[in-house]
Amino acid sequence: MYYNLGLVGYGVDRSFSPLIHTHFLANSNINGGYSVYSLADPVELPVLMHFLERFRLHGLNVTVPHKQAVLNSVQEADEQVRFLHAANTLHFTDRWHAYNTDIYGFSRMLDLNNIDVSGKSILIFGAGGGARAAAYVLAERGVKSFTVANRSKDKASEMTDIFSGMDINYYNYERLKVKESFDIVINASSADYSNKLWLEHFWADKSVILGGNMPEIAIDLQYGRSETPFLKLWDCSRKYDGFTMLVEQAAKSFEIWFGKMPVYYLDNLRRIAYTL
Numbered sequence: 399m400y401y402n403l404g405l406v407g408y409g410v411d412r413s414f415s416p417l418i419h420t421h422f423l424a425n426s427n428i429n430g431g432y433s434v435y436s437l438a439d440p441v442e443l444p445v446l447m448h449f450l451e452r453f454r455l456h457g458l459n460v461t462v463p464h465k466q467a468v469l470n471s472v473q474e475a476d477e478q479v480r481f482l483h484a485a486n487t488l489h490f491t492d493r494w495h496a497y498n499t500d501i502y503g504f505s506r507m508l509d510l511n512n513i514d515v516s517g518k519s520i521l522i523f524g525a526g527g528g529a530r531a532a533a534y535v536l537a538e539r540g541v542k543s544f545t546v547a548n549r550s551k552d553k554a555s556e557m558t559d560i561f562s563g564m565d566i567n568y569y570n571y572e573r574l575k576v577k578e579s580f581d582i583v584i585n586a587s588s589a590d591y592s593n594k595l596w597l598e599h600f601w602a603d604k605s606v607i608l609g610g611n612m613p614e615i616a617i618d619l620q621y622g623r624s625e626t627p628f629l630k631l632w633d634c635s636r637k638y639d640g641f642t643m644l645v646e647q648a649a650k651s652f653e654i655w656f657g658k659m660p661v662y663y664l665d666n667l668r669r670i671a672y673t674l
């Protein structure tokens with residue numbers, strides 16, 4: 399049996415997911431392959447999903463900007479997906495089932511790096527699937543307060559509604575300039591932080607933005623071969639990029655597709671990914 403797996407998203411041409419899943423398949427002696435489907439407009443998702451269904455795709459990862467829109471094309475969604483209204487993993491049997499393994503990925507990233515979030519004040523950039531998964535874990539672990547900074551108010555309002563039971567605020571980027579300090583800053587936005595225009599508009603003076611107080615910890619869900627542009631913005635000693643989360647969420651997807659966790663060593667995978 400040959401298992402077709404894949405990833406749908408936009409700007410995914412340099413994703414590490416094919417490498418990670420090919421590694422998992424080989425280590426588990428499973429015959430299969432992982433393809434990338436680049437799609438800009440969520441309106442075209444149903445057509446692609448129909449095509450993948452015809453070709454008996456077994457598992458699909460979903461990334462920016464389709465994690466919410468994809469829910470219109472699935473027949474079943476687990477409880478976490480229904481709560482967050484965001485999915486990153488689909489499993490096709492005779493129908494599409496949706497899951498959110500970003501929750502597991504973020505949780506593992508905190509554990510593996512000994513990050514204790516209880517009682518902390520958090521600032522998170524972004525309000526999409528990644529931000530919601532992170533918020534789910536942070537809420538479970540008893541953070542003190544939670545501030546969402548997002549470009550569009552719509553998506554941020556949806557997120558603050560989901561987590562209305564906790565101390566959560568929404569700020570647009572302008573209002574952030576007057577906010578006091580945060581213990582942990584998290585980037586869960588797909589904004590390009592190396593984009594000079596974006597930086598000038600929102601980050602002209604980060605000492606003004608956070609009242610001059612550096613956070614203890616900075617976390618970027620984005621990842622790269624060197625320190626990410628978002629992490630470069632912070633002078634704190636504890637900084638973590640999204641590679642660990644990426645591998646861990648992928649491992650959980652694999653478990654959903656094949657009923658067992660893959661064998662892997664994070665440091666090996668990081669070395670392989672960054673030397674390619």
Ligand code: NDP
Binds near residue numbers: 463551
């Ligand atoms: P979504 O498409 O669900 O959300 C994207 C978010 O980014 C939205 O809040 C959107 O704001 C914001 N955004 C997009 N472009 C801009 C811009 N130019 N300026 C400001 N804000 C912008 O994506 P995800 O939540 O899934 O992913 C977000 C990021 O996190 C991506 O870079 C992704 O790769 C990363 N990620 C990494 C994971 C990992 O395992 N390492 C897991 C999940 C995500 P708006 O509402 O205004 O559109």
